[in-house]
Amino acid sequence: MxxxxxxxxxxxxxxxxNCFSQDDSTYLPQEEIVIDDCANALNKNDCLSLKIEHEVLDIIESLFKKRNQEIDTLKTSITFNLNDLNQINDERIYTFINDKKLNKKFTKELNKRIAELHVLRVDNKKPITYRPKYFLNYDYSTSNNQLNKIPLDSNCTFKGGIIEExxxxxxxxxxxxxxxxxxxxxxxxxxxxxxxxxxxxxxxxxxxxxxxxxxxxxxxxxxxxxxxxxxxxxxxxxxxxxxxxxxxxxxxxxxxxxxxxxxxxxxxxxx
The missing domain is CATH 3.30.2420.10 (TonB)
Structure with a gap:
């Protein structure tokens, strides 16, 4: 047949x-998003990461309180890039949490909040041929009904845009x-x-x-x-x-x- x-x-x-090694890049320095809230920060990448993490935690905590948690480790991942106007592309935001009961509400709300971030400028802007992606990961343990951040491997530390081909x-x-x-x-x-x-x-x-x-x-x-x-x-x-x-x-x-x-x-x- x-x-x-x-x-x-x-x-x-x-x-x-989930995360990518960002050392020895032939595209360094990496593209860096500067949002309004981080305009005066010494480390713009750290500031952006903390801002997004704050939104992640706020959403998780509100959902976490509404049901008995069954997973002892919550893993979250976020991917997005910029559009032609150097703003976050709301059609290319992908978020995830490893809990089926939380994932739908979590992704819907987090996608909305990330899309609402206003980009002030983009440093080390790359040509459109090499449009970078931004990957962020936050993991938490849920022991004793409390959320505790789990440190990521150093290779997963957010350092700016990553160019994938x-x-x-x-x-x-x-x-x-x-x-x-x-x-x-x-x-x-x-x-x-x-x-x-x-x-x-x-x-x-x-x-x-x-x-x-x-x-x-x-x-x-x-x-x-x-x-x-x-x-x-x-x-x-x-x-x-x-x-x-x-x-x-x-x-x-x-x-x-x-x-x-x-x-x-x-x-x-x-x-």
């Missing part, structure tokens, strides 16, 4: 990691972040479509469903550590086979240095 005899739906997702297919030119991701996505779909074969056994047994695929593109551009989760091993085997046939890619980069990047692709096998 070929791909023409079945329906194949592919969604390609780049997964940002997605892996590329061979001979794919770098243009800008959005174009590169869209082109990579299109080429990935072409690769999967051209190698996809619905397993005959699955057809005979009327097996269908969604297979989630996780893999890494390492610093050399090799694809590895392929993991799958789906309704049947036979569909998972087909998904792994397709990904294993990917060519050696151009590696992703962070601040100019090659970086191991994780990806996720759900494939729907539908008869």
């Amino acid at each position: 070929t791909k023409k005899a079945s329906t194949l739906l592919i969604i390609f997702i780049f997964i940002s990691m 997605t892996p590329l297919f061979p001979n794919q030119p770098r243009v800008d972040d959005l174009t590169d991701r869209r082109t990579f996505n299109s080429l990935m779909q072409q690769h999967i479509g051209s190698h996809f074969m619905y397993p005959k056994e699955a057809v005979a047994k009327n097996i269908s469903g969604r297979v989630s695929i996780m893999f890494y593109v390492d610093k050399e551009g090799n694809v590895g550590n392929i993991k799958t989760r789906g309704p049947a091993p036979i569909l998972e085997d087909e998904a792994r086979r397709i990904i294993s046939l990917l060519p050696k890619l151009q590696p992703g980069r962070q601040n100019g240095a090659p970086k191991k990047i994780p990806y996720s692709i759900p494939i729907n096998f539908k008869l």
Whole structure:
């Protein structure tokens, strides 16, 4: 059974990691956001981080009091970047907390508060081709019904904007972040479509469903550590086979240095 005899739906997702090493950057000095409240601060990055942390804590504490906490460690992550007017792009704010019962209200309120931050200026402004992202992380223990901050690894310390560049297919030119991701996505779909074969056994047994695929593109551009989760091993085997046939890619980069990047692709096998 070929791909023409079945329906194949592919969604390609780049997964940002929780924190990133920011040393030895070829893009230093890093882009720095200066908000109104931090205009006179000695360390603008520390001031911005503390301002956002204050909002995080305020939201968590209000939600925390309304239910019995079941998770002993709350982990939060925040990602955003700037728009063409050097203000925080309210369409590109991504927040998360590792508590399903809190996450919806937490992200809705925190996204709103971050979008309302007014940027006074941007120091070390980078060209639009290299539009940096801002990653912040705050972790708390919840012992004795109290929130206590957990120190992050020094590599996770906020130091300003980080420039991420997605892996590329061979001979794919770098243009800008959005174009590169869209082109990579299109080429990935072409690769999967051209190698996809619905397993005959699955057809005979009327097996269908969604297979989630996780893999890494390492610093050399090799694809590895392929993991799958789906309704049947036979569909998972087909998904792994397709990904294993990917060519050696151009590696992703962070601040100019090659970086191991994780990806996720759900494939729907539908008869």
